[in-house]
Amino acid sequence: MNIPYFSLSEQNNSLRAELNAAINSVLDSGAFCLGPEVDAFEKEFAAWNGSRHVLAVNSGTSALHLAALLLNIKPGDEVITTPFTFAATSWAISYVGAKPVYADIDPVTYNLDPAKIKAAITPKTKAILPVHLYGHPCDIEGILKIAAEHDLGIIEDAAQAHGATVSGKKVGNFAPLTAFSFYPTKNLGAVGEGGALVTGSDDLARRARALRNHGCYERYRHDEVGYNYRMEGLQGAALRVKLKYLDEFNRKRRALAFRYTEKLQGLPLTLPVELPNNRAAWHLYVIRAADRDALSRHLADRGIGSAVHYPIPLHLQKAYAHLGHQPGDFPVAEQIAREVLALPFYPEMPLEHVDIVSAAIRKFVTFSR
Numbered sequence: 314m315n316i317p318y319f320s321l322s323e324q325n326n327s328l329r330a331e332l333n334a335a336i337n338s339v340l341d342s343g344a345f346c347l348g349p350e351v352d353a354f355e356k357e358f359a360a361w362n363g364s365r366h367v368l369a370v371n372s373g374t375s376a377l378h379l380a381a382l383l384l385n386i387k388p389g390d391e392v393i394t395t396p397f398t399f400a401a402t403s404w405a406i407s408y409v410g411a412k413p414v415y416a417d418i419d420p421v422t423y424n425l426d427p428a429k430i431k432a433a434i435t436p437k438t439k440a441i442l443p444v445h446l447y448g449h450p451c452d453i454e455g456i457l458k459i460a461a462e463h464d465l466g467i468i469e470d471a472a473q474a475h476g477a478t479v480s481g482k483k484v485g486n487f488a489p490l491t492a493f494s495f496y497p498t499k500n501l502g503a504v505g506e507g508g509a510l511v512t513g514s515d516d517l518a519r520r521a522r523a524l525r526n527h528g529c530y531e532r533y534r535h536d537e538v539g540y541n542y543r544m545e546g547l548q549g550a551a552l553r554v555k556l557k558y559l560d561e562f563n564r565k566r567r568a569l570a571f572r573y574t575e576k577l578q579g580l581p582l583t584l585p586v587e588l589p590n591n592r593a594a595w596h597l598y599v600i601r602a603a604d605r606d607a608l609s610r611h612l613a614d615r616g617i618g619s620a621v622h623y624p625i626p627l628h629l630q631k632a633y634a635h636l637g638h639q640p641g642d643f644p645v646a647e648q649i650a651r652e653v654l655a656l657p658f659y660p661e662m663p664l665e666h667v668d669i670v671s672a673a674i675r676k677f678v679t680f681s682r
């Protein structure tokens with residue numbers, strides 16, 4: 314048996330004719346860096362997300378970096394963020410010379426806990442950078458309240474959460490700036506690297522457009538040091554094709570997630586939950602098991618893939634050793650990092666695979682008790 318953890322081939326095969334046509338049109342036009350396909354994608358993604366401005370860039374990491382620059386975060390500033398995320402969330406803070414200040418996470422959503430954010434605020438705090446991990450919204454309404462009380466900026470990291478909603482509103486419409494990633498495995502994936510910065514502010518969008526293109530407000534007029542963070546035309550064209558199917562992909566993810574939850578209910582595992590006011594984008598289906606590594610080996614022995622996102626919280630990574638953290642500083646994040654296991658999950662995965670994986674997990678749990 315072979316049940317892969319993730320696969321893109323079904324999606325790319327079913328869209329091959331449309332993707333080929335889109336790629337060929339860029340080859341014909343020669344608009345390889347930004348250009349009309351990227352412009353059109355920005356408008357279509359903005360309409361899909363209900364957002365005012367979308368700036369397409371070359372990765373989610375670049376979008377986060379631009380957001381930190383746009384909030385004028387500088388050396389000596391502190392930004393409160395989660396230790397339990399992909400490292401790029403913290404890179405954005407480090408790139409502008411500021412200090413990531415971690416706060417522990419909520420044991421249900423695995424996202425920043427507002428009470429812990431409050432306790433981490435100092436006179437140097439400039440902003441909060443929450444993540445909607447695995448496509449599950451963070452408590453963005455609670456975080457907005459704290460930011461307003463303390464006059465702090467917010468950057469939403471929605472790299473994993475295209476289409477997630479809070480109180481009926483899509484993520485990317487709460488904070489002044491939101492970063493999305495279109496890395497190929499994301500809910501909306503490019504055929505290479507890609508990302509977007511989303512904002513409701515005309516002023517921030519204007520400066521972001523310049524920063525992404527060498528600081529140019531007009532051709533060869535550089536008002537500040539800029540970056541080459543432009544999206545490629547080929548990515549814009551491919552993303553336009555995939556965006557048409559994003560709602561369908563997300564519906565399929567939801568059906569798979571509900572099936573897993575139905576099949577795994579009652580086992581001594583922690584299953585992901587959607588809070589009443591939220592709708593998850595179900596980027597991944599992540600369970601928690603006390604003997605996670607043994608479960609992962611058990612699945613691998615049966616030809617079933619799985620993955621750990623993320624085994625080492627950021628405060629314990631070598632890259633952040635200079636912050637001086639110790640094991641035990643963020644106990645919830647550390648415990649969850651020991652227990653999480655992402656199960657096979659992608660929109661085109663057959664529902665029967667959920668049943669096979671769930672049966673294998675049931676066998677493991679029953680046997681190891």
Ligand SMILES: Cc1ncc(COP(=O)(O)O)c(C=O)c1O
Pocket residue numbers: 372373374375398399401402444470472473493494495496507508
């Ligand atoms: C939570 C999170 N933030 C940021 C990123 C960075 O995005 P990218 O890989 O497009 O640079 C990713 C994805 O890789 C991510 O999962």
